[in-house]
Amino acid sequence: LASHRRKGFAAAVLSQLEENAVKKFGAVIGFLQAREHAIPFYQSQGWEIIDEEYVIQGIGNHRSMMKYLD
Numbered sequence: 647l648a649s650h651r652r653k654g655f656a657a658a659v660l661s662q663l664e665e666n667a668v669k670k671f672g673a674v675i676g677f678l679q680a681r682e683h684a685i686p687f688y689q690s691q692g693w694e695i696i697d698e699e700y701v702i703q704g705i706g707n708h709r710s711m712m713k714y715l716d
Contacts, residue, residue: 660691668715676715682707 667673679702680688685695693711702708 656687657691660688664713664715673715676713678711679708680711681705682709685709685711 664676667676676693678688678693680693682699688711689695691713693713695709696712697710699707699709
């Protein structure tokens, strides 16, 4: 919902996921597939684009991203 956007909810969820990946699984690096329109959000959270744009059929344009989770 538009009324719930830009309030930090997604950033809080992503931060908790990153923390859990480190604590529970010993993750050092995270990888994800981001929809094109979500890339600015992930970049604002420290994620970096690592490839060229590609299409996931039925979903749309994506880019792979990574982040060092230290």
